[in-house]
Structures are given as C-alpha cells and as structure tokens.
Amino acid sequence: MPVIKTESGPVWLRRTPQASLRLWAAWFVFVALTVWCWLVMTKDTIWYFVTDAPQQAADIGSRMFPPRLSYIEKLIWPLWDTINMATLGTMLGVAIATPIAFLAARNTTPSLMIARPIALFIIVASRSINSLIWALLLVSILGPGLLAGIIAIALRSIGFVGKLLYEAIEETEATQIEAVQATGASGAQLLNYGYWPQIAPAFWGISVFRWDINIRESAVLGLVGAGGLGLQLQASLAVLAWPQVTTILLVILATVVFSEWVSAKVRHAII
Template sequence: MSTHGIAWHRHTPAQQRWSWLAWMIGALVFVVSWKQVSDNTIWDFAWDAPVAGWDMVSRMWPPRWSYLPQLLQPLWDTLNIATLGTAIGTLIAVPIAFAAARNTTPSRALLRPLALTIIVASRSINSLIWAMLLVTVVGPGVLAGIIAIALRSVGFIGKLLYEAIEEIDVRQVEAITATGATSPQVLVYGVVPQVLPSLVSTTVYRWDINIRESTVLGIVGAGGIGLPLAASVDTLAWPQVTVIFAAILGTVFLAEWVSRKVREALI
C-alpha cells in the first residue's frame, strides 16, 4: 500500500529482522526438541500402539459391575479429600490474598512479597507431587490427600482473590472512610462485600477441580479411588478398571452439577 508514492509497511526493517530471527530460533528449537524426542522414543512400540491399545480395550469389556459396591468407600474418601482440602485451602488463602493485594497489604516491603511467594510456590507444585511428599511425612491415607489438595488450592484461590481485591471500586472504600470508619470497618464494609462473590465463585470452581485431582492421589497412596485404580491396573484387572472409570466419570458429572447449582444459588 502506498500514499503519494510513499510505501507503507506494517513493520520497520529492524522489526522485520527481529521477527525473522524469532521465527528461525523457534524453528531451531522445534527441530532440536523433535530430535531429542525421536532419539528417546522406541518407535517399534509407538507403531504397535494402536494394536496394543485395542487389545487393552477389549480386555476391559464387559465391565465387572459386581465390583462397584467396593468403590463406595473410596468414592466417599475422594469427596472428603476434595471438600476438606478446598475448605482448608480457602481459609489459608484468604488472609494471604489480603496480604498480597497492593491496596490491603499491611506491608508492601515485607508481607506482600512473602504472600506472593507463597502463592507462586503453591501454584508451581502439582497436587500429585504434594501428595507424594506428604505420604512420606504423615503416612499414606486420606490425611495426606487432604493436605495436598489444601496446599495446591492456596495458590489458585489466593491469586484470583488478590487480583479481585486490587480491582475493587475505590469509590466505595473512600465513601466509607469519609464517615470516619476504622481500617477494620473499611475492610469489612468496603472491601469484603465487593470480593465476596469472586471468593464464592473461585472456591466452588476450585472444589470442582479438586474432585478431579483427588481421583488420582490414591496412585501415590494418598487415599481415595486412586488406590483401587492403581491396584486394579497392577493386577491387570481391566474389567474392574472400566468400572472405576465409570465411577470417576459419574462423580465428576455430579460435582459439575453441584458446583453449577451452588454458583446459581449464591452468586
């Protein structure tokens, strides 16, 4: 495109050179990464995967529905892990979020960096890794799963909540402050009502996620339905694995329905 003989370009020559350089670096990284994956892949197994996969699926049918009553207690443990872990994580995350938000932190120099570090650390470690560590500390069982879910939830809830705190309408805070209210009163009547819907929505959403994550914690010994799943896979009891998958799917659908109803009722 040109105007009065002057050519128009979307990017300057320097920007075009940097763009080409970025594309070349990206292509180089892709080629090196693919070669690394290819060198560490046994391609005979990869090509045979469809046959092996179909063989495994055929062994999973028909499901052994008589095994279903034995899953009721593990399913109940899974729900308890997700629910208690979410509740504990929320109780820990709320004060951390207020300490991390710029407009509510008591100390920007000390408490805010500490709170942000806790949030980042919690979000950086998957709940399965937390469970692996906690099983060696508190022993195998439901307690390790609850703590793992709680530690993972702190970062998720804390991050979304402190961002919501920083985005509140300052005019409401200023109006309450102008009445001579103390700092705790400003917090209770000016900040909390604005962030409460976000807290409820985030907590329910995190509980929904934790239901899914709790189903696999038993693989490392942290309780829940993951324990019979790991045992069935180890013993090649594929018809039982099908029943466990169906139970997990039903539990996830139920959690999704409950979380949706709760959000509609409270928000």
C-alpha cells in the same frame, strides 16, 4: 507502512525489507528450535513400541469391556473418601488463602516491601507444585492415608484461591472503602462492610470452582497412597483387572460431571 513509487503509481508494502528479513529469521530460529527439541525428546524413544502401540491399545481396550458393574459396591466408601478429601482440602486451602490474599493485595497489605512479597511468594510456590507432587511428599512424611491427600489439596488450592482473590480485592471500589472509613469504622468493620460486600461473589465463586477442580485431582491422588478412588484404581491396575479399571473410570467420570453440574448451579446462584 513503506511505499515504493512506480510509473503506475505508489505501491504500498506490508513490511520493509528489514522487517521481512527479521520475520524470516525469527521463523527460522523457531523451526530450528522445534526440530532440536524434538530430537532431544525422542533420542531415547524405541520406535518399535510406538508402531506397536495401536495393537497394544486395542488389546487392552478389548479386555476393559464390558465393565464389571458389580464392583461399584466396593467403590462407595472410596468415592466418599474422595469427596471428603476434596471438600476438606478446599475448605482448609480457602481458610489459609484468604488472609494471604489480603496480605498480597496492594490496597490491603500492611507492608508493600515485606508482607506483600512474602504473600506473593507463598501464592507462586503453591501454584508451581502440582497436587500429585504435594501428595508424594506428604505421603512420605505422614504416611499413606486421607490426611496426606487433604493437606496436598489444601496446599495446591492456596495459590489458586489466593491469586484470584487478591486480584478481586485490588479491584474493589475505593469510594465505598473511604465512605466506611469516614464513619470511624475499625479494621474488622472495614473488612465486613467495605471489602466483603464487594468480594463476596468472587470469593464464593472461586471457592466452588476450586472445589470442582479438587474433585478431579483427589480422584487420582490415591495412586501415590493418598486414599480414595485413586487407591482402588492403583490396586486394580496392579493385578491387571481391566474390567474393574473401566468401572472405576466410569465412576470418576460420573463424579466429575456431577461436581461440574453442582459447581455451575452454585456459581449461577451466587453470581
């Protein structure tokens, strides 16, 4: 911390003049970059529609209430499809992500130069693409339906589960692994008695947490043809049936709240 000597005694400065100059220069660059980004993002904006947005929102909101509760009867099977899509997609994603996590972890990978980079690439590739994009691609390849949604959920889950799980594997206690190895245990026995007891709480917690997230994501995959509640939402939006849209949104909200409650209870019981 710099000091300036005066007649009344030393004065402590928070920063040197050079540090203050660099700080102000950084702020200037940040503000200039923010202004430039704002100009780029809004260059094609029609501000009339922006100023008219509150009136349009109020008009649509008035049409959405009261919700058409009788429409819930037609949402039972789509809701069941949504839950199945999330559950099966999560199970498939976890099944694929688990061996990938062991390949990515430094203490379990068979090759730091080949297997680990490949596993990390798969994890990053999965996490970098949203499930909605996966669903768009898969609907184009497989056609509309739940299968495309299930695979899209699984592909998105691989990166999430794989990353958290391989980090949990790398944090395992080495002494316990060495004790099991000292008994002459096979590779399968080492996984079963050395690694699994240490990572089991993290494994189940991660799986349930991902299932909770997938419930939310699967609810909207139908917008691109993957089935479930999203498909009903798309159909209602297409015909401007706003009371039905409100009902669907309420069902989605109730489903997400229920899945959050189940997820919290299961994680609390496991961990």
